[in-house]
Amino acid sequence: MTRKISMKDAINEALDQEMARDPSVICMGEDIVGGAGAPGERDAWGGVLGVTKGLYAKHGDRLMDTPLSESAYIGAAIGAACCGMRPVAELMFIDFMGVCFDQIYNQAAKFKYMFGGKAETPVVIRAMVGAGFRAAAQHSQMLTPLFTHIPGLKVVCPSNPYDTKGLLIQSIRDNDPVIFCEHKNLYGLEGEVPEAPYAIPFGEANVVRAGKSCSIVTYGMMVHRSTDAAAILAKEGIECEVIDLRTLSPLDMDTVIESVGKTGRLVCVDEANPRCSIAADISAQVAQKAFGALKAQIEMVTAPHTPVPFSPVLEDLYIPSATQVADAVRRVMKGGRH
């Protein structure tokens, strides 16, 4: 049966089903049960935004409330993964990753390599990403490029409830460390999700909308801004192909290059800061691998190179809009050779 549920509920369902399927799956994080010392009653809060609500009642002590020490429990999760568990650690805001970065980029990401391929680290670190939540510069970043940069980490950033469930299940079953980025402004987004468990393989982009005029390559919340832009542009006779990367590492460049081969035009949309972003990476790879297919300059639409502003007016301006994406596509359509 398929029914409409929110992205938040899709995460909850994926965790619930994997915990039921595999006793080695455990969850840990701040307040994911109900707050320190809480008896774990059914209406416990379930994390800062209630994503894990109800899971404690079903799976008991396999969900652990941790002290307010990210470095301790992310390290513990990685250690447990090395010893045969499949921990899913909730880091709340990805901005907090800094205090536990050694465990992630220098330990978890390296174990398989350092131990001759014999060590597996099947840990998932779930974290909220993105701006638009009025949570200021230290709780609003889109740090996907930071993790994508590091070999040995897999990076996932879904845009809709269906993909969220299938990609989280795949993340839990995957034997490598996965940084699972959840856009906080998409938690309420509803979409059709089948009840039965399913896994979406990593490294397969989704062509959200087909078109032959210009390729828009993006991920996360920007998928929605980009499809909004595509709808505006369709009225002007510009047919955009919108590609949702779904996973940033591994990255499905084949689908991107196939699309650019068809359209000859590329706009990369990324909510991250522009320098060394996913948009910059895709642009560079297309320029290297498909230069001959390009009919015009590549455009990037990203956040500016500033922290996320706290002023609501400025924050709204900070996040790339459908209008900015549409303008970039129009520039690309006018530019270059015809």
Added chain:
Amino acid sequence: MPAVTPIVMPKWGLSMREGTVNEWLVGEGAKISVGMPILNVETDKISGVVEAADPGTLRRKVASPGQLLPVKALLGVMAEADVPDAVIDAFVAGYVVPVDEGVGEEAAEAYQYAEIDGIRVRYARKGGDGSAVLLIHGFGGDLDNWLFNIDALAERNTVLALDLPGHGQSDRRLPGKTLKDLARFVAHFLEAVGVERVHLVGHSMGGAIASRLALDHPDKVASVALIGSAGLGNEVNAGYIERFVAAQSRRDLKPVVEQLFADANLVTRQMLDDLLKYKRFDGVTELLTELGGSLFGNGRQSELPGQQLGETGKPVLVVWGREDRVIPAQHAGNAPRGATVQVIEGSGHMVQMEKAHEVNSLLKKHIAG
């Protein structure tokens, strides 16, 4: 026959709400006969050809290529040459898209569920009168494989189509992996939905199940129609089965699914997405591996019940697409004596989708006896 005949956006299947006009295949002024292809339309499921339901002369193309229009929207106007342009203008101006009773929530309700031998199956039932017809899809398919056939057959019959166990939206479990197990399950399904006697229409593996059912339960079966059917000869494209089962990405699946059609352009992104959504469910790969191994292992069909259908004395129709790349059209030559056999040119394994009009005509005639 009214002076002016509208050509409207068809409704293919329960979930179709709108379609995009791809291209016109005839020009204004062309003489149209019944069944003639008039224009191409793309839906979220498949691209298809709109065929003329009435004869006449195409006087006006109302819809232009690229336009997305709701079901029953006016696409064009046919009228005899002596009908003045002003009458056509007035018809176009006054045309109102009728409210489609099968839209939205009601479309979802058109699917029903039944629990048979502990397995929950999805099915559709259409048309209230006339003898019952059961449509059985093939390996890896679902009831949407009959998108272009259900409504046409429901004009005169009660049409049932199910998702076989382990397929489509039915539970991902098998009642067994032999044709006998599957035929028994279908017999129990018919009992559960209160159908005593039925015309069986089976595609591919569904044809082999239909044949087995007719042999095992002749009392339940009025006639058998086999489309690109298994169970009539040994050969089967083992590479197709293997690659279909193994494919996990759109890039792997696309060339496999394109093998099903003579015209690869009919394969839409949505068709592939729907198939991937099914194939990603836990257990599907294992289930298809098991079933495929049992029925089509090593590139040989393990059971050939279709060859024994002559013993039943039931009317048999055998339809094949000439360019079938999954089960060769030569197997039509193994049809039981007395069967009606039709091999359709320019069509592949999914002949009931690719040449829906011809297949529907053959089925209607066969079922009417």
